[in-house]
Amino acid sequence: MPPIDKPAREGRPDSLVHIVLHGDAAGHSHVPNQQRDREQAIHDLRIGSHFAPVALTGPFILHLSVEGGRLVLEVRDVHERVLRVFVFALSPFRRLIKDYQLLVESYENAMTDGHPSRLHSIDMGRRGLHNEGAELIIERLRGKIDVDFETARRLFTLVCILHRRI
Numbered sequence: 001m002p003p004i005d006k007p008a009r010e011g012r013p014d015s016l017v018h019i020v021l022h023g024d025a026a027g028h029s030h031v032p033n034q035q036r037d038r039e040q041a042i043h044d045l046r047i048g049s050h051f052a053p054v055a056l057t058g059p060f061i062l063h064l065s066v067e068g069g070r071l072v073l074e075v076r077d078v079h080e081r082v083l084r085v086f087v088f089a090l091s092p093f094r095r096l097i098k099d100y101q102l103l104v105e106s107y108e109n110a111m112t113d114g115h116p117s118r119l120h121s122i123d124m125g126r127r128g129l130h131n132e133g134a135e136l137i138i139e140r141l142r143g144k145i146d147v148d149f150e151t152a153r154r155l156f157t158l159v160c161i162l163h164r165r166i
Helices: 032-048 091-113 116-141 149-165
Strands: 016-021 051-053 060-067 070-076 082-089 145-147
Touching: 016 032, 016 149, 032 149, 051 060, 051 082, 060 149, 091 116, 091 149, 116 145, 116 149, 145 149
Parallel strands: 016 060
Antiparallel strands: 051 145, 060 070, 070 082
16 A cells, blocks of 8 residues: 555544555556546545544545445544445446446547537536435435535545446
8 A cells, every 4th residue: 555645634533544446446447537537536535525434533544345236435544444344235326327437438539539529518417427426425324424525526436436447
């Protein structure tokens, strides 16, 4: 694991200091924009997340994986000790993930085919899906992990990337 840099919110009891993706998603994506989205989501979570599992005090390291059609969030302390594991069915996310992946492919095609005028409308659709995905993340985590809207949007990005790679 790479060393943990000191993000702006380090030491806050509701922050993520590191995010680890397991499985194929831990490697680099073959889709350049998806790789950039992955790196940006992880960076943003590290510097500005609100992530507060009930009855736990952070900061936290989050390990994310998809196993057997389930999303696994393993919350660890900064010494990599497992504090809690949350497992959620992916079925409520499937439509959003599929639509998100179609938009990512459309974006890539528009870039490759030289249709930059389509990029804006595709990007607007992607933002809408992110918002819907964030609301679903917040709903699914309610009572287990308190997250703000921006943290939920970034987690949704990572869920889509993890799901795509399985």
